[in-house]
Amino acid sequence: MVQAADPDQKYYDALDELSVLPLWRVEESNQARSPATIRPYVWRWADLHPRLMQTTEVVDLESGAERRVLTMQNPGVRPLAGATHTLTASLQLIMPGEIAPAHRHTMAAFRFIIEGQGGYTVVEGEKVPMSAGDLILTPNWTWHDHGNEGDQPMIWFDGLDVPFVRSLKACFYQDFPGRQAQPVKADYPESYERFGAPGLLPAKQRPSTLYSPLNLYKWEHAYEALQRLQAIERDEFDGTVLEYVHPLTGGHILPTMSCYLHGLTGGTHTRARRTTASSVIHVVRGAGYTVMEGQRFDWADRDIIAIPPWCWHEHVVAPDTDAIFFRVSDLPVLEPFGLVREEAYKPNDGHQPLDGAS
Numbered sequence: 001m002v003q004a005a006d007p008d009q010k011y012y013d014a015l016d017e018l019s020v021l022p023l024w025r026v027e028e029s030n031q032a033r034s035p036a037t038i039r040p041y042v043w044r045w046a047d048l049h050p051r052l053m054q055t056t057e058v059v060d061l062e063s064g065a066e067r068r069v070l071t072m073q074n075p076g077v078r079p080l081a082g083a084t085h086t087l088t089a090s091l092q093l094i095m096p097g098e099i100a101p102a103h104r105h106t107m108a109a110f111r112f113i114i115e116g117q118g119g120y121t122v123v124e125g126e127k128v129p130m131s132a133g134d135l136i137l138t139p140n141w142t143w144h145d146h147g148n149e150g151d152q153p154m155i156w157f158d159g160l161d162v163p164f165v166r167s168l169k170a171c172f173y174q175d176f177p178g179r180q181a182q183p184v185k186a187d188y189p190e191s192y193e194r195f196g197a198p199g200l201l202p203a204k205q206r207p208s209t210l211y212s213p214l215n216l217y218k219w220e221h222a223y224e225a226l227q228r229l230q231a232i233e234r235d236e237f238d239g240t241v242l243e244y245v246h247p248l249t250g251g252h253i254l255p256t257m258s259c260y261l262h263g264l265t266g267g268t269h270t271r272a273r274r275t276t277a278s279s280v281i282h283v284v285r286g287a288g289y290t291v292m293e294g295q296r297f298d299w300a301d302r303d304i305i306a307i308p309p310w311c312w313h314e315h316v317v318a319p320d321t322d323a324i325f326f327r328v329s330d331l332p333v334l335e336p337f338g339l340v341r342e343e344a345y346k347p348n349d350g351h352q353p354l355d356g357a358s
């Protein structure tokens with residue numbers, strides 16, 4: 001049977017010619033009534049680490065490539081890169097004696113150091129040493145290069161706001177002239193000397209910057225603060241949480257990303273909730289699983305967990321180990337526009353029924 005032609009088809013064809021859509025015919029999914037297709041996901045260190053080490057055979061920093069980086073690709077963002085729709089999460093390796101030349105970009109970045117000794121990042125001329133557990137910032141449009149003066153591989157977790165900045169078509173990138181390391185102006189972490197003391201600031205010279213003027217947040221302070229807070233406070237959704245903050249404002253460290261340290265004692269089972277902010281977790285240590293949208297995702301030391309926007313999630317820590325999470329969130333880009341929305345899971349004491357294991 002021949003289907004009757006739509007009598008209004010000429011009208012719709014004319015709209016198409018004008019690059020205009022009749023909104024009443026646009027499918028609901030196209031109108032973004034539900035937040036995303038980003039998938040809950042866990043990348044396992046046991047899978048990633050050997051592949052990262054293999055970059056020493058595949059990538060030649062002397063000619064061509066600038067960085068040994070494996071970046072997480074959420075199945076929901078293919079063919080683009082991104083652990084979520086706003087956040088990039090990567091693992092980077094630099095071998096003894098190597099230099100990753102300086103460049104700068106409008107995408108902000110931070111490094112959370114996983115292992116190694118003797119590595120450093122130079123940020124705008126300030127040489128910042130790397131130790132496991134340290135957080136180092138390289139904000140928007142700051143020159144940065146990396147080196148390794150030690151005798152072991154240096155590995156860290158990179159977090160960037162690339163997908164968010166890309167969506168705004170505001171990506172700019174520049175190599176340092178001569179494709180080399182930038183000159184060092186201070187061979188010590190000057191910003192740490194100035195702003196790194198808890199609760200104390202210089203009486204003078206307080207710059208007004210969008211991003212934190214402190215480039216190094218040391219593990220020893222963060223870990224001690226987490227232990228002290230864990231002794232007196234615990235949140236039923238997140239465990240005990242510290243935020244890394246801009247020392248002059250108490251606000252987020254970067255305008256596009258906020259970073260947190262979570263302490264979850266062995267046997268903890270948090271209550272489920274969902275939020276419009278997406279997150280990526282680097283498991284500093286511990287073992288357990290996270291239930292996301294009813295699916296169980298096991299994790300262990302150094303695994304990477306993507307929590308999409310508006311995804312029910314709850315964490316379960318193995319009884320015999322305490323867990324520590326380093327987490328990055330895109331919360332700062334939602335807040336100015338009134339787009340932060342959260343909901344606690346009410347049924348079953350806040351715990352989702354399990355659909356299956358990943």
Ligand SMILES: [Fe+2]
Nearest residue numbers: 103105109144
């Ligand atoms: Fe970079």
